[in-house]
Amino acid sequence: MADYHFNEKISLPFEKVYEWQKAIYMAAGMSEEDASVVADHLVMADARGVYSHGILRTSIYTSRLEKGGTDPKAQPSIKKQFGATALVDGNNAMGMVAAKKGMDLAIELAKTYGTSAVSVTGSNHLGTCAYYAQQATREHMIGICWTINCGNIMAPWGGAERQLGNNPFAMAVPCFHRPDIVLDMATSVVARGKIVMARKTHSPIPITWALDADGNPTTDAEAGYWGTVRPFGDYKGYGLTLINAIFSAILNNSSFGPTITDFYEEPEKIQNTGHLMQVINIDAIDDSLEFRKRMDEAVAYLKNGKKAPNVSEIFVPGEIEARTYERQRREGITYPIEVIEENRAIALRYNIPESLRL
Amino acid sequence: MADYHFNEKISLPFEKVYEWQKAIYMAAGMSEEDASVVADHLVMADARGVYSHGILRTSIYTSRLEKGGTDPKAQPSIKKQFGATALVDGNNAMGMVAAKKGMDLAIELAKTYGTSAVSVTGSNHLGTCAYYAQQATREHMIGICWTINCGNIMAPWGGAERQLGNNPFAMAVPCFHRPDIVLDMATSVVARGKIVMARKTHSPIPITWALDADGNPTTDAEAGYWGTVRPFGDYKGYGLTLINAIFSAILNNSSFGPTITDFYEEPEKIQNTGHLMQVINIDAIDDSLEFRKRMDEAVAYLKNGKKAPNVSEIFVPGEIEARTYERQRREGITYPIEVIEENRAIALRYNIPESLRL
Numbered sequence: 001m002a003d004y005h006f007n008e009k010i011s012l013p014f015e016k017v018y019e020w021q022k023a024i025y026m027a028a029g030m031s032e033e034d035a036s037v038v039a040d041h042l043v044m045a046d047a048r049g050v051y052s053h054g055i056l057r058t059s060i061y062t063s064r065l066e067k068g069g070t071d072p073k074a075q076p077s078i079k080k081q082f083g084a085t086a087l088v089d090g091n092n093a094m095g096m097v098a099a100k101k102g103m104d105l106a107i108e109l110a111k112t113y114g115t116s117a118v119s120v121t122g123s124n125h126l127g128t129c130a131y132y133a134q135q136a137t138r139e140h141m142i143g144i145c146w147t148i149n150c151g152n153i154m155a156p157w158g159g160a161e162r163q164l165g166n167n168p169f170a171m172a173v174p175c176f177h178r179p180d181i182v183l184d185m186a187t188s189v190v191a192r193g194k195i196v197m198a199r200k201t202h203s204p205i206p207i208t209w210a211l212d213a214d215g216n217p218t219t220d221a222e223a224g225y226w227g228t229v230r231p232f233g234d235y236k237g238y239g240l241t242l243i244n245a246i247f248s249a250i251l252n253n254s255s256f257g258p259t260i261t262d263f264y265e266e267p268e269k270i271q272n273t274g275h276l277m278q279v280i281n282i283d284a285i286d287d288s289l290e291f292r293k294r295m296d297e298a299v300a301y302l303k304n305g306k307k308a309p310n311v312s313e314i315f316v317p318g319e320i321e322a323r324t325y326e327r328q329r330r331e332g333i334t335y336p337i338e339v340i341e342e343n344r345a346i347a348l349r350y351n352i353p354e355s356l357r358l
Numbered sequence: 359m360a361d362y363h364f365n366e367k368i369s370l371p372f373e374k375v376y377e378w379q380k381a382i383y384m385a386a387g388m389s390e391e392d393a394s395v396v397a398d399h400l401v402m403a404d405a406r407g408v409y410s411h412g413i414l415r416t417s418i419y420t421s422r423l424e425k426g427g428t429d430p431k432a433q434p435s436i437k438k439q440f441g442a443t444a445l446v447d448g449n450n451a452m453g454m455v456a457a458k459k460g461m462d463l464a465i466e467l468a469k470t471y472g473t474s475a476v477s478v479t480g481s482n483h484l485g486t487c488a489y490y491a492q493q494a495t496r497e498h499m500i501g502i503c504w505t506i507n508c509g510n511i512m513a514p515w516g517g518a519e520r521q522l523g524n525n526p527f528a529m530a531v532p533c534f535h536r537p538d539i540v541l542d543m544a545t546s547v548v549a550r551g552k553i554v555m556a557r558k559t560h561s562p563i564p565i566t567w568a569l570d571a572d573g574n575p576t577t578d579a580e581a582g583y584w585g586t587v588r589p590f591g592d593y594k595g596y597g598l599t600l601i602n603a604i605f606s607a608i609l610n611n612s613s614f615g616p617t618i619t620d621f622y623e624e625p626e627k628i629q630n631t632g633h634l635m636q637v638i639n640i641d642a643i644d645d646s647l648e649f650r651k652r653m654d655e656a657v658a659y660l661k662n663g664k665k666a667p668n669v670s671e672i673f674v675p676g677e678i679e680a681r682t683y684e685r686q687r688r689e690g691i692t693y694p695i696e697v698i699e700e701n702r703a704i705a706l707r708y709n710i711p712e713s714l715r716l
Contacts, residue, residue, distance in 0.1 A: 084442045085472030085642040114443030115475035115636075119643045142605075156660045158669040163660060171601045181604065183597040215666025233590035239541040239675040242660075243529045246539065247500075250652050251643055257659050278473075278636075284443040285477045285609055294608050301615050302514045302521060302600075308573025311516040317597040 010340050011332035012358060018043045020347065020358045021055055025094075027350035028065045029072030034097045041096045041127045046333050049324035052193065053128045056339050060264060061094070061125075062346055067268040070094055070124045076101045079121075084113035087252055090123035092270055096131075098123035099145070099275050103132040106277040107139055114284030120275040121252040125150045125263050129170030130184035130318070136279050137174040137182075140288045144278040145170045148249040148256065150263035150271055153192050155228040157238040160215025162228055163257055166192070167244035172318070174282075176292035178299050182318025187241035188229040199225045249274035368698050369690035370716060376401045378705065378716045379413055383452075385708035386423045387430030392455045399454045399485045404691050407682035410551065411486045414697050418622060419452070419483075420704055425626040428452055428482045434459045437479075442471035445610055448481035450628055454489075456481035457503070457633050461490040464635040465497055472642030478633040479610040483508045483621050487528030488542035488676070494637045495532040495540075498646045502636040503528045506607040506614065508621035508629055511550050513586040515596040518573025520586055521615055524550070525602035530676070532640075534650035536657050540676025545599035546587040557583045607632035 018039050025035035038061070046054030064070040074093035078086055086105055090098030102120040109116035126132070129145040136143025149165025156163055166188035173181040189208050198205045198221035207217050210224030218224050231237030249256040254274025261269040282288035303314050328334065340358065347357055376397050383393035396419070404412030422428040432451035436444055444463055448456030460478040467474035484490070487503040494501025507523025514521055524546035531539040547566050556563045556579035565575050568582030576582050589595030607614040612632025619627040640646035661672050686692065698716065705715055 080643070082642040083471035083473070085639070087643050113441035113471055115441070115473060117473040117638050117643075142609075155666070156663055156672050156674075158666055158672045159660070159663045160666045161664040163663050173601070173604050181600065183601050185594050185597065189591070211666065215664070215669070232592075232594050233547070235675075236543050236590050236595075239543065242539065242674065243531070243541050246531050246653070246656070247638075250656055251500075251638075251640065251649065253644060253648075253652065256656060280475050280605075280609075281443070282609065284440040285438070285445050285475075286611060290611075291609065294611065295604070298604070298608055298614060302517070305514060305517045305521045306519040306573070308513070308516055308518045308569070311573070314514050314516045316514075316600065317593075 008337040009334050010337055011334050012340070013332050014043055014047055014329055016358060017046070017055065017333060019356050020343070020352075021058065023352040023356040024058060024062065024343070024347055024350055025072075027352050028062050030065075030094070031073075034072075034094065037100055038094055038096045041131050043333070044131060045128050046335070047325050047328045048130075048321040049328070050128055050130075050321065051339070052191065055343055057127070058343055058346060060267065064124070064267045065094075069267045069269055069271065076120075078105070084109045084116040086118045088118060088120045090120060092122055092124070095124035095126035095273060099126040099132050099147075099277070100135070102275060103135045103143065103145065103277045103279075106279045107136055107141065110136075110141055110279035110281040114281050116279045118277045119252040120277065121254045121272065123254075123273045123275060124271050125273065126275060128184060129168050130172065130182050130321075132277060133170040133172035133184070134180060134182060137172045137180045140174050140292065141282060142174075142280040143170075143172045146244050146248045146276040148245050148254065148260075148274055149186070150260070150273060152257070152260050153229050154188060154231060154238075154241060155211060155215060156242070157231065157235040160211065160213065160228070164238075164241050164245065165260070166229055166231070167241045167248065169244055173295060174288075174292055175295040175299060176289070178296050179322030180318055181295070181299070181316055182321065184318070187231055187237045187244065189232045189237075190229070192229050195221055195224045195229065247276045251276065366695040367692050368695055369692050370698070371690050372401055372405055372687055374716060375404070375413065375691060377714050378701070378710075379416065381710040381714040382416060382420065382701070382705055382708055383430075385710050386420050388423075388452070389431075392430075392452065395458055396452055396454045399489050401691070402489060403486050404693070405683045405686045406488075406679040407686070408486055408488075408679065409694075409697070410549065413701055415485070416704060417700055418625065422482070422625040423452075427625045427627055427629065434478075436463070442467045442474045444476045446476060446478045448478060450480055450482070453482035453484035453631060457484040457490050457505075457635070458493070460633060461493045461501065461503065461635045461637075464637045465494055465499065468494075468499055468637035468639040472639050474637045476635045477610040478635065479612045479630065481612075481631045481633060482629050483631065484633060486542060487526050488530065488540050488679075490635060491528040491530035491542070492538060492540060495530045495538045498532050498650065499640060500532075500638040501528075501530045504602050504606040504634040506603050506612065506618075506632055507544070508618070508631060510615070510618050511587050512546060512589060512596075512599060513569060513573060514600070515589065515593040518569065518571065518586070522596075522599050522603065523618070524587055524589070525599045525606065527602055531653060532646075532650055533653040533657060534647070536654050537680030538676055539653070539657070539674055540679065542676070545589055545595045545602065547590045547595075548587070550587050553579055553582045553587065605634045609634065
C-alpha cells in the first residue's frame with residue numbers, strides 16, 4: 001500500500017462513497033448483499049482514518065476478482081460445527097464476506113455457550129481485523145480476530161528470509177459511554193508500505209524498520225525493500241506473528257509459509273487465507289453493564305494519569321480512530337484526490353450507473 | 359526479582375528439589391496436594407531455565423503465607439458456570455492452586471464444547487503463565503493464559519505514572535515430535551529486575567528499557583528505578599498490556615490500577631489477582647494428529663531458513679526452554695548457591711524433616 005500526501009483533498013459523505021463502492025463490487029460480479037459487506041468494510045476503515053485498508057484497495061481487490069484469484073459469486077459454507085466451535089470454508093469468496101460470516105457465527109455460538117472459536121479457511125484478504133472484532137462489541141461482547149497476512153515479508157528471529165507475514169490481529173472490548181477499546185495491529189514495527197514510500201523518495205529509514213536480504217539491520221530503504229520487515233519488540237513480535245499464523249492458518253490447513261501466494265503480485269492465484277474469530281460473552285462471566293461501567297472507569301483512570309513532557313493527551317487503543325470516525329461520519333470523509341481518481345477510473349470502466357458516480 | 363551471577367553453582371536432582379519444596383509449603387500450612395502443585399510449578403520453571411520464576415520466589419511466597427496476604431488453606435470454588443465458560447474464585451489460595459484449577463476446568467470444558475474460557479478471580483501471583491498453557495498441550499490442545507501483574511510498574515503510552523503492570527501471557531501449541539511452541543512473555547522490554555540489578559551495579563541501561571519519573575526515556579538506572587518500565591514495541595506493548603488487564607482482571611472485577619497491591623512490598627495485603635484461561639480443542643476444528651504433523655513441518659521450515667550473520671540456529675518460542683528442561687531433568691538443575699542457601703534457611707526455620715533437607 002502507498003502513503004498519500006494530502007496535497008489535494010476531497011471530502012465525501014459516507015453514504016455516497018458506500019453506494020459508489022457497492023456499485024463497483026456489484027459490477028465486478030458480486031451479489032448486492034456481498035457487495036454491501038465489502039463496501040461497508042472499506043468505507044468504515046476510511047471513516048476511522050485507516051486509509052491504508054479502505055477504498056485505496058479497491059484497485060487490487062477488483063483486479064483479483066477479474067483475474068480469478070477471488071471468486072465474486074462464492075458463498076462461504078460451514079464445513080464442521082462442534083459445540084462452541086466451527087470451521088467455515090470461504091470457498092474463495094472475498095475475505096470480508098467469509099470473515100464476517102465467521103464472526104457472525106462466533107457471536108451466535110457465544111450467546112449459547114458463553115465463548116466461541118470459529119476457524120475460517122478458503123478465504124482472502126479480510127481488510128481490517130478491527131471490523132470483525134467490533135461486530136462482537138456491538139453485542140456487548142469481547143471480540144478477537146486473528147489472520148495470517150497475504151504475503152511473506154518477515155524473517156523468523158535470527159533469520160534473513162521472507163518466511164512469515166506481519167500477521168495482524170485485533171482485540172476489541174466494549175465500554176459504556178466511552179468508545180470501544182480496539183487494539184488492531186500488525187506484528188512488524190511499521191507497515192511495509194512505509195519502506196516502499198521511503199524507497200520512492202530516496203529517504204533513509206530508521207534502523208528498527210527493516211533487515212537487508214542478508215539479515216543485517218539497515219537504514220537504506222532500497223536494501224530494506226529487498227530484505228524483510230522487522231518484528232515489533234524483536235523476538236516478542238516474531239513469537240506473536242508465529243502464534244497468529246498457527247491460530248489462523250496452520251490450525252485449519254490454510255496457506256502458510258511456502259504455500260503463501262502474494263496478494264499484490266499474483267492476483268490470478270487463489271490464496272486460501274485463514275482466520276480465527278474468538279468471542280467472549282461477558283454476561284457469561286459477569287453482568288456486562290457493570291463490566292462496561294468498570295471499563296469507562298479504567299479508561300478515565302489511564303487518561304487522567306500524569307503525562308510525559310509534550311504529551312497533551314493519553315489515549316487508549318482505538319480512541320483516535322473512534323474520534324476520527326465520529327467527525328468523518330458527520331462531516332464527510334476526507335480523501336486524497338488520487339484515491340478518488342483511481343476509483344473513478346474503475347467505476348467508469350465498469351460503467352456503473354451515472355447516478356452513483358462520484 | 360534479582361539476577362544471579364553464577365559464580366558458585368550447585369546441581370540438584372529435580373525430584374529432590376521438588377520434595378524439598380513440597381515440604382516447605384506444607385510446613386507453611388498448605389495441604390500435601392496443594393503444596394505439590396506449587397512445588398511442581400516452581401521446579402518446572404527452574405528446570406526450564408526460567409529461574410526468575412522458580413524457587414527463588416519461595417522467600418516471598420512463604421512470607422505472604424505467613425503474613426496473611428495469601429491463605430495456605432484456601433480452596434478455590436466455582437462461582438458460576440455457563441456453557442463453555444466459568445468463573446473460579448481462588449478464595450485467596452496460592453495463585454498456582456487457583457490458576458491450575460482454572461485451567462483444569464478449561465480443559466474439561468473444551469473437551470465438551472471445543473473451546474472454553476475460564477475466568478479466575480481472588481487469586482495470587484501465579485508463577486509462569488507457560489505452566490498453565492502447557493497443561494492444555496499435554497491434552498493436544500491449544501492453551502492460553504492471561505494474567506494481570508502483581509504490581510503497577512508501567513505508564514500508559516504518553517504517560518509518566520505507574521498505572522499498569524507489564525502483564526504477562528502465554529500461548530502454547532502442541533507439536534508432534536518437536537517440543538511445544540510456548541510463547542510466554544511480559545509486555546515490558548525487559549523485566550524490572552534487570553533495572554534493579556543495573557542500579558545495584560551502577561551500570562547504565564539501554565534507552566529502550568525505562569522512563570524516568572517525569573516520563574522521559576533514560577539511560578540512568580537510578581532514574582529508571584524510580585520511573586516506569588517501557589512497554590515492548592512502544593504503543594503496541596502498551597495496548598497488549600491493557601488488553602491483558604481487561605481479560606484477566608477487569609472482566610471479573612479483580613484488582614486493577616488503583617486497587618493493585620504490591621506483591622513484594624505489601625505481603626500482608628490480599629491481592630485479588632485475576633487470570634483468564636482459554637483452550638481450543640484442535641479436534642473440534644481438524645484432526646489433532648494431522649495438525650501436530652503440520653506444526654512439525656512449520657517448525658522445520660522456519661529452522662531451515664537462511665540465517666542472519668553470526669546466527670548459528672533459528673529458534674521457535676519455547677524451544678530453548680524445552681532443551682534446557684530435557685538436559686536438567688536428566689542431569690540435575692543447576693542453581694546459583696544463593697538461591698539454595700536462602701531456601702535452606704527457610705527449610706531450617708520451618709524445621710522440615712531432616713531427610714528432605716538439601
